[in-house]
Amino acid sequence: MGIYRNHSRRAGKAGAVVAALMLLGGCMTHQPRGIDAYQTSGIDQWLATADADAVVYKMAAKGLIPATIDCRIADTTPGQVAYVSKFTWKRAPANARYHWEVGDPTYLASKEVRANRVGLRRVFAKEVRDAASGQRVGCSVWVG
Secondary structure: OHHHHHHHHHHHHHHHHHHHHHHHHOOOOOOOOOOEOOOOOOOOOOEEHHHHHHHHHHHHHOOEEEEEEEEEEEEOOOOOOEEEEEEEEEEOOOOOOEEEEEEOHHHHHHHHHHHHHOOOEEEEEEEEEOOOOOOEEEEEEEEO
C-alpha cells in the first residue's frame, strides 16, 4: 500500500507542476515558419486604424514588425468608409525599416510608388471586395 500512496503523491505533484507551467507559459500553437506567435490582446483581433497604429508601435518596441496584414471594410455607409485590420508578427531584422497601409486600391498604388522610392519592397498584400457594396479595400506591408 505504501508504493501506491507514494506514486499517487508524485502524480499529484507532477500534475501541479504541469498546470503551473501551462498557466505561466500559456498555450502553445503552431505558427508558420518565420512568424512568431505574438498576439496583441486577443487572437484574430480586428483593429481600427488608430488602434492599429498604437499596436504596431507597441510591437516595434518589443522588436517585432508586421509579417502579414489582413483587412476588411467595417462600414460601407457612403462617405463613411471605415477599414479594420489585423496583423501577424515576426522578429525585426537588424536595422529593419517597414511601412504598412490600408485603403482603396488607388491609394495603395500611390503608396507602392513612394515605398519603392525609399528602398522598401512589398512583402505582403491583400485586396478584399465587399460583396454588398462592391467597394474594395487593400492592405500592404513593405520592408527595407
